[in-house]
Amino acid sequence: MSKNRIPAVESMFTMDFENPQLVGGRSKITGSYYFPKDLSGSDPRGKGSEDREEVFLSTVGTIWSYTTASYPPALPYQIIEPFEPFVISAVELEKENIVICGQMMPGIEVRDIDVGTKVKLALDVLYEDEENEYIVWKWDLL
Amino acid sequence: MTTNEIAVLGVGMHKWGKFPGKTFVDIGVEAGRNALVDAGIEWDEIQFLSGANTVRNGYPGWVSASTFANALGFQGCQIASSYAACASGATALSIARSQILSGICDVALVIGADQVAKGMFAPVPGDRPNDVDWLRFRLMGLSNPAYFGMFARRRMALYGDTEDDFATVKVKNSEHGSSNPNARYAKVFSIDDVNASPVVADPLRLLEICSTSDGGAALVVSSLDYARKKGIKDPVRIAGISTVSPTYPNAIIDMPYFASDSWHSVGDQHHTFKNQIAQHAYKEAGITSTDLDFAEVYDLSSAYELDWYEHIGLCEKGDARNLLHNGDTRLGGKVPVNPSGGLGAFGEAIPAQAIAQVCELTWQLRGQATGRQVDNPQIGMSINYGMFGHGSSVIARV
Numbered sequence: 001m002s003k004n005r006i007p008a009v010e011s012m013f014t015m016d017f018e019n020p021q022l023v024g025g026r027s028k029i030t031g032s033y034y035f036p037k038d039l040s041g042s043d044p045r046g047k048g049s050e051d052r053e054e055v056f057l058s059t060v061g062t063i064w065s066y067t068t069a070s071y072p073p074a075l076p077y078q079i080i081e082p083f084e085p086f087v088i089s090a091v092e093l094e095k096e097n098i099v100i101c102g103q104m105m106p107g108i109e110v111r112d113i114d115v116g117t118k119v120k121l122a123l124d125v126l127y128e129d130e131e132n133e134y135i136v137w138k139w140d141l142l
Numbered sequence: 143m144t145t146n147e148i149a150v151l152g153v154g155m156h157k158w159g160k161f162p163g164k165t166f167v168d169i170g171v172e173a174g175r176n177a178l179v180d181a182g183i184e185w186d187e188i189q190f191l192s193g194a195n196t197v198r199n200g201y202p203g204w205v206s207a208s209t210f211a212n213a214l215g216f217q218g219c220q221i222a223s224s225y226a227a228c229a230s231g232a233t234a235l236s237i238a239r240s241q242i243l244s245g246i247c248d249v250a251l252v253i254g255a256d257q258v259a260k261g262m263f264a265p266v267p268g269d270r271p272n273d274v275d276w277l278r279f280r281l282m283g284l285s286n287p288a289y290f291g292m293f294a295r296r297r298m299a300l301y302g303d304t305e306d307d308f309a310t311v312k313v314k315n316s317e318h319g320s321s322n323p324n325a326r327y328a329k330v331f332s333i334d335d336v337n338a339s340p341v342v343a344d345p346l347r348l349l350e351i352c353s354t355s356d357g358g359a360a361l362v363v364s365s366l367d368y369a370r371k372k373g374i375k376d377p378v379r380i381a382g383i384s385t386v387s388p389t390y391p392n393a394i395i396d397m398p399y400f401a402s403d404s405w406h407s408v409g410d411q412h413h414t415f416k417n418q419i420a421q422h423a424y425k426e427a428g429i430t431s432t433d434l435d436f437a438e439v440y441d442l443s444s445a446y447e448l449d450w451y452e453h454i455g456l457c458e459k460g461d462a463r464n465l466l467h468n469g470d471t472r473l474g475g476k477v478p479v480n481p482s483g484g485l486g487a488f489g490e491a492i493p494a495q496a497i498a499q500v501c502e503l504t505w506q507l508r509g510q511a512t513g514r515q516v517d518n519p520q521i522g523m524s525i526n527y528g529m530f531g532h533g534s535s536v537i538a539r540v
Binding site: 010035040044045066070071075078099114 | 261262263264265267269271272274276277278279280281282284285287288290291292294295296299300340341342343344345388391392395399400401402403404405406407411
């Protein structure tokens, strides 16, 4: 029996595996973007997070920079044993002028990417328990 | 401008390293006593105690000023405890300065100390999906070294920096720190040593990422009048302190966020808090970066030190590696950076590190930095910052 797929965090992305989208905010006053919608730096010209409407962010961007987690990260990261090192990228979205981090999809290595490489949003399993798979966004090669 | 200055009468540290048999209180008290001895002041003369908190040692760490006051013996002075992540020490010092400059007190003691578990820093335990510091670990395993790795890769792509450039910073700081009695690591490393250590956050290796340490640092500060009355001629003076918060947007991603602020509404993709911190300190002190004789900067990683050359205005963006290879930032160079050995030689002890930087500024300006002395310095700066947006910079002069 297959496990339930549950988002690892509520309200930050859609659970559409074919065409996932990040859910951000856009200021009705300045037109600027926020991700996560209510958990980022705040523009004094806006009214805190009150003036933000929910928007879907671009699903394709370019790598701003990248690195590896060559050792297991600390809790609350949930490690799937045995630990496999992974790549993290910070990806620039051209329309929104924002950089958003995420793991690269499994199997992608540092030698496969560079600053400027185009990538697209994907969903993958972050960790699992007996009943559920907990899903998060990652970046994938275009 | 002299009315904004205070005097540093005494500085003291507890050696940095791993001291499993000690508490942060033992470590802070030893640093505090050393500062009092250095100042020639008795504890019961202190009118104000400013404590920099630790969040990793339970309740006594959250009320560090009363904890240290009790450990030194409750003598009734006024106290304040503050936390601002890595900026805690600068915040504690700025509170002491306000007390002194307002005339509420004449002489104050500032203490920060920590005792931490081995390994990488982790968020405070609990389940907190509204805390980006918790979320960055939970959702993608974005630990502190990952940011350092991304900053380093960005330098390589934009400016042509190499892994050997980064290793060279580590080598330099290990040479600087080797004769510092308070540093944790005395070993002088070679580029080969660095390159033989395992990759932690590509392209950075274990020897290039600062460790987490136990350590303590303390200052006795006073009004210039009080220093004169005590017969202390020409004390080191604090000429500027920056505890600024960011101006929106922080377009360059930084701890603990897993996204940058959008630069959509301002159009400046280089707008970053880290460029703003030093500017306020320069303004208070009435100087510019060209007046600096040396600096103590926040070298959480080898490559990150190069970023700071540019953030504090020692050079234009992308030129840091030239400064490094010219020897400008080495002892004997034009503007030595991290003559103490920096965090590379000390490791991080969060509430103590901004205070420890001021200890080094003081020793250097007094000409007491044996084995690592900058040539006749007049003005020095320290800089770091506390995640979520606490600035931390101090300018000291003689």
